[in-house]
Amino acid sequence: MAFKVAVIAGDGIGPEVTEQAVRVLRHVRADIEFEHALVGGAAYDATGHPLPTQTLDLCRSADAVLLGAVGGPKWDQIPDPKLRPEVGALLPLRSELNLYANVRPAKAFKALVDSSPVKLGPNGIDLIVMRELTGGIYFGQPRERRDNGNLALDSMVYHRSEVERITERAIEVARTRSKRIVSVDKANVLETSRLWREVVDEMAKANSDISVSHMLVDNCAMQLVRDPGQFDVILTENMFGDILSDEAAMITGSLGLLPSASLSDPKEGTVFGMYEPIHGSAPDIAGQNCANPIAAIMSAAMLLQYTCEDTASAQRIEMAIERVLDSGVRTADIGGGASAVGTREMGDAIIAELG
Numbered sequence: 224m225a226f227k228v229a230v231i232a233g234d235g236i237g238p239e240v241t242e243q244a245v246r247v248l249r250h251v252r253a254d255i256e257f258e259h260a261l262v263g264g265a266a267y268d269a270t271g272h273p274l275p276t277q278t279l280d281l282c283r284s285a286d287a288v289l290l291g292a293v294g295g296p297k298w299d300q301i302p303d304p305k306l307r308p309e310v311g312a313l314l315p316l317r318s319e320l321n322l323y324a325n326v327r328p329a330k331a332f333k334a335l336v337d338s339s340p341v342k343l344g345p346n347g348i349d350l351i352v353m354r355e356l357t358g359g360i361y362f363g364q365p366r367e368r369r370d371n372g373n374l375a376l377d378s379m380v381y382h383r384s385e386v387e388r389i390t391e392r393a394i395e396v397a398r399t400r401s402k403r404i405v406s407v408d409k410a411n412v413l414e415t416s417r418l419w420r421e422v423v424d425e426m427a428k429a430n431s432d433i434s435v436s437h438m439l440v441d442n443c444a445m446q447l448v449r450d451p452g453q454f455d456v457i458l459t460e461n462m463f464g465d466i467l468s469d470e471a472a473m474i475t476g477s478l479g480l481l482p483s484a485s486l487s488d489p490k491e492g493t494v495f496g497m498y499e500p501i502h503g504s505a506p507d508i509a510g511q512n513c514a515n516p517i518a519a520i521m522s523a524a525m526l527l528q529y530t531c532e533d534t535a536s537a538q539r540i541e542m543a544i545e546r547v548l549d550s551g552v553r554t555a556d557i558g559g560g561a562s563a564v565g566t567r568e569m570g571d572a573i574i575a576e577l578g
């Protein structure tokens with residue numbers, strides 16, 4: 224087998240949607256080996272920890288990880304917050320696997336363009352937010368309370384090397400698209416942003432095939448609503464990326480259809496990544512075969528693109544989804560109404576369209 228994928232389907236609708244993603248991957252490539260492991264609440268119930276060592280070891284030994292979703296009300300009451308699925312599994316997965324580059328595409332499917340809350344211009348929306356995922360204010364020290372709890376302190380910290388490696392990933396991604404990067408910062412105020420801009424400029428000089436411009440984060444938030452079609456790759460730090468990627472996702476009008484990849488350094492020439500839908504475990508609809516599997520299937524397509532470097536298969540999947548949606552097949556969340564199909568049936572339709 225050429226590639227080993229760790230499948231950690233997790234909780235709620237995670238297993239249902241991930242099953243369809245694995246079916247699609249099996250359909251388009253015969254050389255992927257899948258190994259399953261528990262994560263999240265399911266792992267906590269079985270082993271007492273949301274990220275058992277066995278699961279982490281499997282992920283470390285794989286070429287890529289396919290994650291469903293974790294969490295749900297059943298585990299919100301676990302007394303030790305470090306053992307709750309989101310904190311005890313998601314954050315350590317990111318840091319242990321060194322997943323510093325979060326790639327969040329925001330693209331509106333043609334058939335669903337009218338569900339965007341903003342009026343999309345002729346360019347629509349088809350962009351990627353490259354968010355630095357393991358640095359900045361979410362991780363910086365010190366982070367503490369002083370003055371009897373009346374003063375709170377968070378620290379935004381970036382090292383040159385952290386900016387360099389995310390910029391390198393963004394340049395690689397831009398090279399597969401329109402070769403345009405907008406780097407977003409707050410360089411008029413923040414020292415970390417001035418370092419960010421300095422490093423990005425240096426790297427832009429060394430990669431003259433890529434056009435790089437800068438935008439302040441407040442302006443970017445406005446421009447995304449005004450004309451999202453102007454952007455191709457947005458490169459930004461952790462907190463700005465967190466906010467802007469959700470804004471961009473909402474503009475597509477199909478939050479439940481969007482995938483993501485979190486990438487690390489290439490391992491023996493292969494880009495290691497964890498691929499997951501941006502939605503959560505949707506406990507309200509879990510176990511009913513009505514969740515939309517498209518975000519999970521699009522995440523599988525990203526796995527093909529980045530880890531397997533098989534852009535052709537990734538595009539084949541995306542086009543099959545596009546045709547299925549064009550033909551009017553819908554799950555309940557995207558307006559299927561009385562004729563809505565289920566999770567498995569949406570998977571069937573996409574596989575049938577792949578031929």
Ligand code: NAD
Nearest residue numbers: 292293294295309479502503504505506507508514515556
């Ligand atoms: P959610 O994304 O799970 O659900 C929000 C709404 O969208 C719900 O009404 C849900 O039914 C619907 N929805 C989500 N995905 C859908 C799909 N594929 N098809 C159809 N409808 C879909 O967000 P939430 O309700 O805020 O969180 C539920 C749980 O998931 C929480 O425990 C939360 O912590 C967790 N969560 C996990 C992740 C992750 O694993 N990466 C991400 C976000 C939330």
